[in-house]
Amino acid sequence: MRSYPPVASFKTVVSFRAYLDKLGVELPMDDACDGTDSPLATPCYWGERKIGNRWCIQPMEGWDGTAEGNPTELTIRRWRHFGESGAKLIWGGEATAVRHDGRANPRQLCITEQTAAGLAELRSTLVRAHKECYGQTDDLMLGLQLTHSGRFSKPNEHGKPEPRIAYHHPLLDARTGVDPDDDNVIFTDTELDDLIADFVKAAKTAWNLGFDFVDVKQCHGYLGHELLSARTRPGRYGGSFAGRTNFLRTVITGIKQECPGLLIGVRLSAFDSVPFHPDPALSTPEKPGPGRPVPYEHLLPYVYGFGCNQGNPLEPDLDEPKQLLDLLRELGVMAVDITAASPYYNHHLQRPTLYPPSDGYQPPEDPLLGVYRQIKAVAELKRYAPDLLLIGSAYTYLQEYLPPVAQALVAQGWTDCIGIGRMVLSYPKYPADVLARQVDAKRLCRTFSDCTTAPRKGLVSGCYPLDEYYKKRPERAQLIRLKKGV
Numbered sequence: 001m002r003s004y005p006p007v008a009s010f011k012t013v014v015s016f017r018a019y020l021d022k023l024g025v026e027l028p029m030d031d032a033c034d035g036t037d038s039p040l041a042t043p044c045y046w047g048e049r050k051i052g053n054r055w056c057i058q059p060m061e062g063w064d065g066t067a068e069g070n071p072t073e074l075t076i077r078r079w080r081h082f083g084e085s086g087a088k089l090i091w092g093g094e095a096t097a098v099r100h101d102g103r104a105n106p107r108q109l110c111i112t113e114q115t116a117a118g119l120a121e122l123r124s125t126l127v128r129a130h131k132e133c134y135g136q137t138d139d140l141m142l143g144l145q146l147t148h149s150g151r152f153s154k155p156n157e158h159g160k161p162e163p164r165i166a167y168h169h170p171l172l173d174a175r176t177g178v179d180p181d182d183d184n185v186i187f188t189d190t191e192l193d194d195l196i197a198d199f200v201k202a203a204k205t206a207w208n209l210g211f212d213f214v215d216v217k218q219c220h221g222y223l224g225h226e227l228l229s230a231r232t233r234p235g236r237y238g239g240s241f242a243g244r245t246n247f248l249r250t251v252i253t254g255i256k257q258e259c260p261g262l263l264i265g266v267r268l269s270a271f272d273s274v275p276f277h278p279d280p281a282l283s284t285p286e287k288p289g290p291g292r293p294v295p296y297e298h299l300l301p302y303v304y305g306f307g308c309n310q311g312n313p314l315e316p317d318l319d320e321p322k323q324l325l326d327l328l329r330e331l332g333v334m335a336v337d338i339t340a341a342s343p344y345y346n347h348h349l350q351r352p353t354l355y356p357p358s359d360g361y362q363p364p365e366d367p368l369l370g371v372y373r374q375i376k377a378v379a380e381l382k383r384y385a386p387d388l389l390l391i392g393s394a395y396t397y398l399q400e401y402l403p404p405v406a407q408a409l410v411a412q413g414w415t416d417c418i419g420i421g422r423m424v425l426s427y428p429k430y431p432a433d434v435l436a437r438q439v440d441a442k443r444l445c446r447t448f449s450d451c452t453t454a455p456r457k458g459l460v461s462g463c464y465p466l467d468e469y470y471k472k473r474p475e476r477a478q479l480i481r482l483k484k485g486v
């Protein structure tokens with residue numbers, strides 16, 4: 001099985017650059033990050049609202065809410081860390097279901113009358129923490145990510161999928177507990193009309209709670225994202241580009257009508273691919289093999305992905321994502337957070353990692369290629385829509401070299417903001433420490449994937465290897481046992 005050199009094995013920018021050259025990765029990278037003189041420390045604008053720097057915290061849920069969808073101590077701690085991070089854009093906090101049946105797990109946050117006070121506390125904890133650390137919050141922007149988990153809904157029990165889908169998917173149905181002959185799991189048009197009303201109601205609650213924006217989530221295989229590829233779906237919410245974007249368009253216009261002062265953003269999987277699985281020939285019961293696409297050749301042209309080349313769905317095709325950016329601009333949505341694919345069926349594209357989660361596969365390529373694919377997609381979209389505020393994702397795997405790459409990307413206009421996910425779980429003050437030129441290498445996320453494996457096993461998420469708080473929690477021992485198959 002092929003292995004790839006860990007990023008930490010490159011001791012200098014020069015040796016890292018030489019390796020990137022060998023990989024054919026033309027990634028802008030400065031020699032070092034210039035701290036507070038860096039473009040990362042400069043403000044940017046979402047319409048007229050100023051955002052104090054170029055760091056963004058990506059949404060990250062912890063599978064740690066209560067049964068009703070209220071935050072717990074763990075959720076509050078994570079949001080406090082987001083506030084303390086030094087990032088001035090907090091994109092969505094974490095996925096929050098607009099109603100119970102759309103929860104991806106029984107511990108996902110849910111926005112209802114019963115949880116409004118809890119969500120208000122989350123928001124105020126984050127803002128207060130930011131103020132205590134940095135003195136100023138008028139250049140801080142905080143949104144709430146609104147979602148329905150669709151095919152990946154498990155609202156009641158950890159091991160019990162209760163999927164609701166946009167259309168039957170020939171490769172994903174079997175993986176997600178969907179009987180390909182059961183049409184009752186498909187949302188009817190009327191049910192989608194009702195769901196739109198739930199999104200608008202949720203946005204109104206978020207607005208009343210003081211969130212600056214809501215994110216109408218369109219990524220990672222959840223319902224909003226699945227609708228974008230619903231080419232085979234008849235009726236008002238499928239088929240043509242206009243039909244497939246009808247749900248999103250109607251949610252956005254509804255929110256604008258009901259909440260005139262609330263900003264709206266969209267987190268978008270700009271490209272997708274076919275599902276991957278561990279190579280059966282190279283897998284053992286102890287260790288999954290490297291990821292390979294499941295057979296898809298009989299399905300060409302592949303109409304089951306958004307932002308996929310239909311002739312070769314392993315390649316992105318950004319034509320429709322560009323059309324979507326045009327549509328969003330028309331609707332007044334001026335900020336789009338770009339991500340890719342799905343953590344469930346092709347995780348190497350979504351969150352590049354050297355060590356896969358328990359239900360995953362070994363990397364099919366150097367994870368740096370996964371990082372670069374997302375960076376290139378953002379750059380292409382930025383060239384196409386320079387007036388939109390774009391946020392990029394999946395930089396964590398760059399580790400030691402994240403700051404000089406991030407600085408060059410912003411300086412050269414490849415992205416507006418650097419959105420970080422896992423890095424802030426292992427190292428909550430990472431953005432501030434980069435700007436202070438005081439990075440502690442011991443805290444850098446090494447992509448061990450425990451924060452993904454734990455919830456896959458029904459445990460709360462967290463950085464078990466590097467965060468002292470999670471190291472001491474009883475779930476850590478449980479996780480170690482579960483990983484060993486005990």
Ligand SMILES: Cc1cc2nc3c(=O)[nH]c(=O)nc-3n(C[C@H](O)[C@H](O)[C@H](O)COP(=O)(O)O)c2cc1C
Pocket residue numbers: 058059060061062093094095145219220267339350351352393394395396397419420421422423451452461
């Ligand atoms: C534990 C965990 C929870 C996540 N939860 C969400 C989420 O609620 N919403 C979302 O859009 N993305 C979620 N993501 C994806 C991240 O926002 C991000 O796109 C991904 O981790 C890649 O960025 P990174 O390389 O900086 O980690 C999650 C990722 C992790 C590791």
Ligand code: SF4
Pocket residue numbers: 422423425426444445446447448449450451452462463464465466
């Ligand atoms: S568990 Fe910690 S080190 Fe591992 S991927 Fe998650 S944040 Fe990174």
